[in-house]
Amino acid sequence: MRGSLLRKSRGMLVGSVMALGVVGLTAAPASAWSGGNVWVNFGDWNCPGGGSVVGVYWAVDAYSVGPAGGDWGDNVIYPRVRVGSGAYNTLSYQTICKKWGWYQYRGVVGSRSLTPYKSGLSYTY
Template sequence: MRRRLLALVTAVAIGVGVPIALASPAQAWTGGNVWINFGSWNCPSGGSVVGVYWAVDNYSSGPAEGDWGDNVIYPPVRVGSGAYNTISYQLFCKKWGWYQYQGVVSQRDLTPYQSGLSYTY
């Protein structure tokens, strides 16, 4: 009885393993970078974007002090097949040459198929 049960379990294990072994492997993503431009429409009280705090999932993040001086970032992201990224960001805006305030706080999903692409939000 015990031998039959062992033979049955072995046969089932082999039968289940065959389709798994024949399945083609999924293509994996690789690391790359994309350009992300933040438009002035993200500044609800007018002005233009001058600073960005950002992070891409648990994959990468900007400098702790933020990325200042313009409205463009070039974050490391996952690129290619299965490349799903969620970028979280907080923007800072400048108006009247001196007045600076917090702009948009948001998240966007990115699925770049190659490095070097450009996104505008």
């Protein structure tokens, strides 16, 4: 009785070690990203009807979002993003354009992938 119990426990131990080895081989490497910010500049080509970018509504995945009323006053935003190894972000945006000194309209709606390796980088779209 004692011998069969010992064989069973050895078998379970060997099986467990093998299972852990398989899991270790198939596990994906851990991502090493952290939070940071990048500069994003929107060119006037984001105003298909002419004029210049004066505001941007934006969000980065479910990670960060701009002010509810939009980011106004210029064509630059500074969103919080994932930076470093494994950092993948999707920036969704809509530009607000100004033309003739008073007329404002909604410009381009788009999304871009950002994979910054460090905080403080600058992108132009």
